[in-house]
Amino acid sequence: MTKLNSKIPQGPVATKWSSYKDHIALVNPSNKRKLDIIVVGTGLAGASAAASLGALGFKVKAFCYQDSPRRAHSIAAQGGINASKNYQNDGDSVYRLFYDTIKGGDYRAREGNVYRLAEVSGSIIDQSVALGVPFAREYGGLLDNRSFGGAQVSRTFYARGQTGQQLLLGAYSAMSRQVSLGNVESYTRHEMLDVVIIDGRARGIIARNLVTGEIERHSAHAVVLATGGYGNVFFLSTNAMGSNATAIWKAYKKGAFFGNPCFTQIHPTCIPVHGDFQSKLTLMSESLRNDGRIWVPKRKEDVDALRHNKMKPKDIAEENRDYYLERRYPAFGNLVPRDVASRAAKERCDAGFGVGETGLAVYLDFADSIKRLGCNVIEERYGNLFQMYQKIVDENPYENPMMIYPAVHYTMGGLWVDYDLMSTVKGLFVAGEANFSDHGANRLGASALMQGLADGYFVLPYTIQNYLADQINVPRFKTDLPEFDESEKQVQARLQKLFDVKGTKPVDHFHRQLGKIMWEYVGMARNKAGLQKAITLIREVRAEFWKDVKITGEFNEVNPELEKAGRVADFIELGELMAIDALNREESCGGHFREEYQTPEGEALRNDDDFMYVAAWEYIGDDKTPVLNKEPLEYEAIEVKQRNYK
Amino acid sequence: MDFTLKIWRQKNAKAKGKFVTYKINGISDSSSFLEMLDVFNDQQVTKGEDPVVFDHDCREGICGTCSLYINGRPHGPDDAVTTCQLHMRKFKDGDTIVIEPWRSKAFPVIRDLMVDRQAFDKIIQAGGFISVNTGGIPDANAILIPKQNADSSMDAAACIGCGACVAACKNASAMLFVAAKVSHFALLPQGKAEATRRVQAMVAKMDELGFGNCTNTGACEAECPKEISIENIARMNREFLGAKIGSQKKVVKEGGF
Numbered sequence: 001m002t003k004l005n006s007k008i009p010q011g012p013v014a015t016k017w018s019s020y021k022d023h024i025a026l027v028n029p030s031n032k033r034k035l036d037i038i039v040v041g042t043g044l045a046g047a048s049a050a051a052s053l054g055a056l057g058f059k060v061k062a063f064c065y066q067d068s069p070r071r072a073h074s075i076a077a078q079g080g081i082n083a084s085k086n087y088q089n090d091g092d093s094v095y096r097l098f099y100d101t102i103k104g105g106d107y108r109a110r111e112g113n114v115y116r117l118a119e120v121s122g123s124i125i126d127q128s129v130a131l132g133v134p135f136a137r138e139y140g141g142l143l144d145n146r147s148f149g150g151a152q153v154s155r156t157f158y159a160r161g162q163t164g165q166q167l168l169l170g171a172y173s174a175m176s177r178q179v180s181l182g183n184v185e186s187y188t189r190h191e192m193l194d195v196v197i198i199d200g201r202a203r204g205i206i207a208r209n210l211v212t213g214e215i216e217r218h219s220a221h222a223v224v225l226a227t228g229g230y231g232n233v234f235f236l237s238t239n240a241m242g243s244n245a246t247a248i249w250k251a252y253k254k255g256a257f258f259g260n261p262c263f264t265q266i267h268p269t270c271i272p273v274h275g276d277f278q279s280k281l282t283l284m285s286e287s288l289r290n291d292g293r294i295w296v297p298k299r300k301e302d303v304d305a306l307r308h309n310k311m312k313p314k315d316i317a318e319e320n321r322d323y324y325l326e327r328r329y330p331a332f333g334n335l336v337p338r339d340v341a342s343r344a345a346k347e348r349c350d351a352g353f354g355v356g357e358t359g360l361a362v363y364l365d366f367a368d369s370i371k372r373l374g375c376n377v378i379e380e381r382y383g384n385l386f387q388m389y390q391k392i393v394d395e396n397p398y399e400n401p402m403m404i405y406p407a408v409h410y411t412m413g414g415l416w417v418d419y420d421l422m423s424t425v426k427g428l429f430v431a432g433e434a435n436f437s438d439h440g441a442n443r444l445g446a447s448a449l450m451q452g453l454a455d456g457y458f459v460l461p462y463t464i465q466n467y468l469a470d471q472i473n474v475p476r477f478k479t480d481l482p483e484f485d486e487s488e489k490q491v492q493a494r495l496q497k498l499f500d501v502k503g504t505k506p507v508d509h510f511h512r513q514l515g516k517i518m519w520e521y522v523g524m525a526r527n528k529a530g531l532q533k534a535i536t537l538i539r540e541v542r543a544e545f546w547k548d549v550k551i552t553g554e555f556n557e558v559n560p561e562l563e564k565a566g567r568v569a570d571f572i573e574l575g576e577l578m579a580i581d582a583l584n585r586e587e588s589c590g591g592h593f594r595e596e597y598q599t600p601e602g603e604a605l606r607n608d609d610d611f612m613y614v615a616a617w618e619y620i621g622d623d624k625t626p627v628l629n630k631e632p633l634e635y636e637a638i639e640v641k642q643r644n645y646k
Numbered sequence: 647m648d649f650t651l652k653i654w655r656q657k658n659a660k661a662k663g664k665f666v667t668y669k670i671n672g673i674s675d676s677s678s679f680l681e682m683l684d685v686f687n688d689q690q691v692t693k694g695e696d697p698v699v700f701d702h703d704c705r706e707g708i709c710g711t712c713s714l715y716i717n718g719r720p721h722g723p724d725d726a727v728t729t730c731q732l733h734m735r736k737f738k739d740g741d742t743i744v745i746e747p748w749r750s751k752a753f754p755v756i757r758d759l760m761v762d763r764q765a766f767d768k769i770i771q772a773g774g775f776i777s778v779n780t781g782g783i784p785d786a787n788a789i790l791i792p793k794q795n796a797d798s799s800m801d802a803a804a805c806i807g808c809g810a811c812v813a814a815c816k817n818a819s820a821m822l823f824v825a826a827k828v829s830h831f832a833l834l835p836q837g838k839a840e841a842t843r844r845v846q847a848m849v850a851k852m853d854e855l856g857f858g859n860c861t862n863t864g865a866c867e868a869e870c871p872k873e874i875s876i877e878n879i880a881r882m883n884r885e886f887l888g889a890k891i892g893s894q895k896k897v898v899k900e901g902g903f
Contacts, residue, residue, distance in 0.1 A: 048780075051780065052779075052780040052781075055779040055780055066703060066709070066711065067701060067711065067762070067763055067764070068710075068763065068764070068766065068767050068807065069767070070710070070767075070770075070807055071703060071704075071709040071710060071711050071807075073703070073704060073709070075704065075708050075709050075710075076704045076706055076708050076709065085786070085787075087787065122786075123781070123783070125786045126783040126784065126785055126786045127778075127780060127781070127783050128786075129783075129786040129789075129836065130776065130778045130783045130784075130836055131775070131776055131778060131836075132775075132776045132799075132803075132830065132831050132834055132836050132837050134796050134797075134799040134800040134803050134830065134834065135786075135796070136796070136800075137791055137792075137793045137796040137797075138793065139793050140790070141790030141791050141792055141793065142787050142790065143786055143787055159800060159803075160800060160804075162708065162804060165708055165804075165806075166800075166803060169803065172770075173770060173774055173775035173776070174775060174778075174780070176767065176770045176771045176774060176775055177771075177775040177777060179771050180771040180772065186767070188764065188767075211756055238706075240703040240704040240705070240709060241702060241703055241704075241705060242703050274674075274676050275674050275676060275677070277674065277677055277681050277684065277685055278677075278681065279678070279680065279681050279684055279705060280705045280706075282705075282706045283706075387726070388706065388707065388731070391707075391724075391727055391731050391733070392678075392731070392733070394676075394733070394735065457780050457781075458780070458781075461780065504692070505692070506687075506688045506691040506692060507691075508684070508688055509688075550691055550692070550694075551691075552690070552691050552694065552695065552696055552697060553696055553697075557657075557658065557757070558658075558699055558756060558757040558760065560697070560699060561691060561697060
């Protein structure tokens with residue numbers, strides 16, 4: 001029944017990628033100049049792809065909705081980037097990074113892709129250093145490493161708490177150089193609203209110029225979507241305000257399958273929610289778990305005293321503290337993977353031991369580390385994070401433990417892609433968080449940066465070339481073809497439809513409603529009845545949105561309300577697909593926790609017999625239930641086990 | 647908390663702008679400044695009036711998108727934060743708050759509080775990079791970098807490109823922005839190879855785009871949300887002079903320079 005071919009190369013996992021590279025078709029330099037590639041999104045995956053493809057000699061058009069490519073949300077990644085360099089001599093290797101990633105993803109990722117990711121991880125560090133990324137160093141002048149969750153080695157490279165920023169600025173500078181060389185054209189403040197398909201292949205996009213409101217047509221021989229994740233379905237998340245799913249959702253409606261939409265990462269260490277008008281949640285890097293210990297009070301009377309300000313956290317005696325991660329998972333302690341840490345925090349708070357005004361927070365305490373290492377060392381490692389916390393919460397984390405709570409952070413799901421990172425639409429490639437490929441049901445910390453840059457610097461330059469090799473005689477496409485007419489007409493009609501609702505409520509009202517439903521029923525813990533209810537409620541929000549949304553201003557001008565409306569309309573539809581997928585997956589794995597399926601200790605209980613597959617959903621019409629296609633997962637190099645972090 | 651807002655409204659780049667006064671009530675003191683504007687905009691939309699347009703994205707002080715001149719200071723009255731990290735508890739109940747866009751010839755207003763900062767991208771395109779292609783790179787530990795140099799380079803590289811330095815400067819100079827990028831690379835061995843070309847190309851582009859000169863007032867450093875030091879300007883001047891005197895060749899237009 002499956003129409004999916006993952007195109008994993010034959011042979012042992014360790015030689016798949018090199019044998020792939022040895023056998024692909026190439027395009028000679030004079031022909032590369034005749035081939036156009038559109039890259040949508042300029043985060044780590046998009047900027048590194050644009051820079052690398054431009055350097056090869058392809059003609060690239062790079063699009064972003066921000067006012068500069070440098071502002072894509074990769075910039076906000078804090079903690080670090082993994083690479084299996086084994087600089088620390090602590091037993092790391094390509095195989096071990098591969099193994100940790102598969103295990104961390106709870107055996108729901110593809111072996112071939114993940115091995116390749118681990119294999120190129122070292123080159124990413126080399127490349128970034130050459131581009132001037134000022135990674136942290138030791139006094140001897142060598143690169144420094146720290147540890148991250150889900151690993152027993154120190155393989156994470158970092159630039160203070162701004163690793164994403166520095167890596168993105170590296171890729172952005174490389175892309176800027178290609179702009180000056182004339183190989184990349186940069187289109188800022190542009191939002192992609194449709195993908196144009198000609199004879200079964202992606203050949204262009206329709207984009208709205210966000211300054212003039214004009215609808216533009218752009219053609220190319222291949223299209224790359226690197227538009228990030230869809231965590232903003234939940235309204236409150238650690239994503240940027242503009243992060244959206246519109247590009248991948250339009251592609252889904254044009255025939256690209258959506259892989260594992262329900263796989264969402266709830267990050268354990270974020271600043272707790274403070275009020276109704278909050279617009280986003282701020283992450284406190286996982287790297288803090290290197291030196292911070294997570295705890296809640298053991299006794300209910302202490303919880304009460306704390307909540308009524310009769311006591312300070314430091315007044316609670318050591319024996320009355322429950323370091324629940326260290327208690328439950330002695331081998332990994334505070335460095336268990338994110339899904340495990342998040343659920344453990346929720347478990348304690350649900351049991352009534354949460355702290356803070358709302359009872360939805362736990363402590364992340366640095367007192368021991370400050371005693372052991374001194375304040376200045378902690379400041380050097382995490383200074384900017386501590387400052388950020390103090391600005392938001394108005395409390396000094398050097399003196400009082402931080403309060404944290406899980407929040408939506410990353411989406412492992414995304415458009416289904418094969419080994420070439422091509423979706424089920426020919427010529428439509430998907431990179432970085434926008435695809436589903438490498439993290440299975442849970443992503444390990446410091447692996448998102450690795451994947452984005454792996455896709456852009458080292459995978460797409462090969463796989464796109466392989467795809468384009470037989471198209472060197474295809475002339476540049478004109479944008480007056482009927483397929484462009486049709487696509488633009490649809491885009492115009494939808495924008496007009498949004499305006500024509502002329503309702504009474506602003507867009508945010510519906511987005512908040514959707515977010516509440518998603519968090520309640522499709523969040524950290526899910527169950528059958530809740531998911532069914534969510535689907536009903538989401539449909540109600542959708543109906544109300546199209547009846548009552550109000551958009552001010554005009555079409556042909558800067559209009560952020562119109563932009564938001566289009567994005568929220570897509571989020572509502574995607575939210576429903578997430579619930580459908582979560583309902584279908586009758587097992588718990590990684591970040592997807594179905595309450596019906598757990599071990600007696602409350603750990604996720606997988607069902608490998610029935611669900612060891614990628615769920616790739618196929619769109620067949622607006623009011624029709626999407627069709628489920630299954631890509632079975634096969635493990636040859638790794639023995640499948642229950643995850644154990646004890 | 648209740649506030650009176652005096653906000654710069656301007657329909658588009660060509661229209662004449664003006665201040666419009668509004669009232670807003672019931673704002674939580676733990677709200678961020680931009681969340682206050684969100685509430686304001688929701689009210690505007692509900693009333694059927696145009697919401698105020700402002701740039702913002704990550705809301706955690708790192709993307710550099712948000713701007714705003716608040717009560718005469720870029721990013722408002724708090725130190726070392728961006729507008730998205732500014733909280734209403736920094737204001738007093740009943741305050742009048744004046745909100746303007748960045749003011750600089752090189753950053754024309756697009757609408758209301760939103761400005762065009764493409765000039766910064768153009769400066770980077772002129773030379774704010776190291777000319778290496780993807781692949782074929784030696785091992786990352788092949789070249790040792792003293793920790794102090796890596797740290798100072800990181801201090802400069804922390805710039806988020808928001809433009810507060812330009813907005814704060816009476817000359818609308820982009821010296822701090824350019825100097826931060828020049829220093830970031832000049833302090834690393836990887837950046838040395840083309841240091842002389844880089845500084846000349848970036849400075850020439852900065853002048854061409856209409857930014858003013860530096861008169862050592864130091865407002866840029868005082869208002870920088872990332873506390874980038876004006877030492878970087880001194881370093882850039884040294885690099886620039888050295889390049890001018892020391893360079894044998896003309897700045898060749900090649901590889902982007």
